[in-house]
Amino acid sequence: MSIQGVQLFIQDDHVVMDNGILQVTISKPEGIVTGVSYQGIDNLLEIRNHESDRGYWDLVWSEEGTGGTTGTSYVIKGSKFEVTVENEEQLEISFTRDWSTSLEGKHVPLNIDKRFVMLRGSSGFYSYAIYEHLKEWPGFNLPQTRVVFKLRKDKFRYMAVADNRQRRMPLPDDRSPRRSSPLAYPEAVLIVHPVESEFKGEVDDKYQYSCENKDLHVHGWICNDPPVGWWQITPSNEFRSGGPMKQNLTSHVGPINLAMFLSAHYVGEEMVPKFQRGEPWKKVFGPVFVYLNTLIDNNDPLWLWEDAKQETNTQVQCWPYNFLASDDFPKSEQRGCVSGRLRVSDRYVSNEHISVNGAYVGLAPPGDVGSWQTESKGYQFWTKTDENGYFLINDIRAGDYNLYAWVPGFIGDYKNDTIITITSGCDIDMGELVYEPPRDGATLWEIGIPDRTAAEFYVPDPDPKYINKLYVNHPEKYRQYGLWERYSDLYPNGDLVYTVGVSDYRTDWFFAQVTRKKDDGKYEGTTWQIKFNLDHINQTGTYKLRVALATAYVAELQVRINNPKANPPLFTTGVIGHDNTITRHGIHGLYGLYSIDLKGTLLMEGENTIFLTQPMCSSALQGLMYDYIRLEAPPS
Secondary structure, eight states: OOOOOOEEEESSEEEEESSSEEEEEEEETTEEEEEEEETTTTBBOOOOOGGGSSSSEEEEEEEOOOOSSOOOOOOOOOOSSEEEEEESSEEEEEEOOOOOOTTTTTTOEEEEEEEEEETTSSEEEEEEEEEETTTSSOEEEEEEEEEEBBOOOEEEEEEEEETTTTEEEGGGGGSSSTEEEOOSSSSSEEEOSSSGGGGGGGGEEGGGGGGEEEGGGGEEETTTTEEEEEEEEOOOOTTSSSSTTTOOOEEEETEEEEEEEOOOTTTOOSSSSSOOTTTTEEEEEEEEEEEEEEEESOOOTTHHHHHHHOOOHHHHHOSOOOOOOOOOOGGGOOEEEEEEEEEEEOTTTTTOOOSSHHHHHHHHOSSSSTTTTTTOOSEEEEEEOOOOOOEEEEEOOOOEEEEEEEEEOSSEEEEEEEEEEEEETTTEEEEEEOOOOSSSOOOOEEEEEEEESSSSSSSSOTTTTBBOOGHHHHHHTTGGGTTHHHHHEEEEEEEEEEEEOOOOOHHHOOOOEEEEEEEOOOEOOEEEEEEEEHHHHHHHTTEEEEEEEEEEEEEEEEEEEETTTOSSOOOEOOSSEEOOTOOOOTTOOSSEEEEEEEEGGGGSSSSEEEEEEEOOOSTTOOOEEEEEEEEOOOOO
């Protein structure tokens, strides 16, 4: 390990941060990373790209009043360079871009301060940014912001996102029109004439490598010659939006390495933060850590992944960092903590309060029940309970929050109505909290597991023409392309019929209720049936049907009982969802719970049938995923 101090070299159009282990070259005053030199490689970034297209922060924005999840894409370029810390132990440099009224309609109304930090003896560098919208400025929408690094395609061929999600990757050339065939949407292509034959017949799609925030701490690339790893480490999720289950892009063919902070992926427009004129806002995104490693006493390049995971643990333990110069990033002693115990009360499961193991508990800005799923302006802090339901959330930024939770194995969302005000150094004990999940009566039958995903249901094998080899015999086989088309193959003439007590949801409940492709190439809606027997009917009572949805995309759920043609239906969600989960190989998007009354007079002794109709059918990609369905007896 080098003991050289950190040095800064200021040139006409660039600055170079050098600690003897690596050198990072950044354009001045724009703040674009143009070069990273390490282990004898002059530049790990793609030297064929223009300097402004190698390592950068960018965003997508639109003017107030516009809708959708798109807008103007903008690579953030500073107009002023400043050294904020410079000594042998640490460098921190700032690239700022200030907004003024002369830029109205031309640039996003934000002051942006991008920072880069290098420490002595550290095999990497940090980056974070401060976004600020002043009260008097015009409103705007911010669908996306992120950090992008484009690595050398002749060096980095092996990508790792998780222990069981890593592989040698195709070249970006393989996605070119002459080497690939387009599929249902631009992100997915079928590789037909690859540079290297091993990739022939494979599907490439960046969404196949998405990851949930709770699991998205380190991902990156490995170069074999010389053995070098490039890793993007995110030690905290506090600045990410949408809570622990929100899915984000990671790395993909390019080779490209991303740090996603804001995106509408797997949620839709509800996730887009919309700022009004007169609404002040400031947020710190990051820091994230770019970690570089090499082999020392080991010959296996995959050791670089193991080492990156160890480094991730080190970075997590150091959070919140105490070396950042900005006052907008509070140190640990300026933050607070919240503890307590969460238990569940469900008298149809137990007469005693139930200890919950592995429940998710978090602080997010005040809002409605479950609002943390689409919250996108503030900070969130999440943890999991121990086996007895105890939780501790450390290092919470000062501010006002609600406490939210959800418990695998139980439906619905918990919210504590108390506004929790975090102040510097506070230690708040919430005591025992009790969640009463929605429940009217005893369970007559249930389908699935209430865990907010459709992962337990039947996921088919993909069409052999559309394979990603990584996901063959993989626990996340739902990440294969085109699985929505397999429904028409499996149910060509009639829809799914599930018989309670006979069928098994693991093999007999298709993971997504999608449209069926007809012979003329058009699509039609589908109606699934749940058949069940009741020996006795409480004619004066009200039964309750609970339907928890894991995702929806421009879909509608209509519920009928014993009459498939009843008009109007007993219940309809109306058109819901813009999650796009089916297309993007997810197994969940936004969670939604619907509770439907079934009067006893609608039921019959003996066999009954619930009809679940999804009528929206303008494309192959519309549909629903169920999390869990339960029929409850009338209250007793």
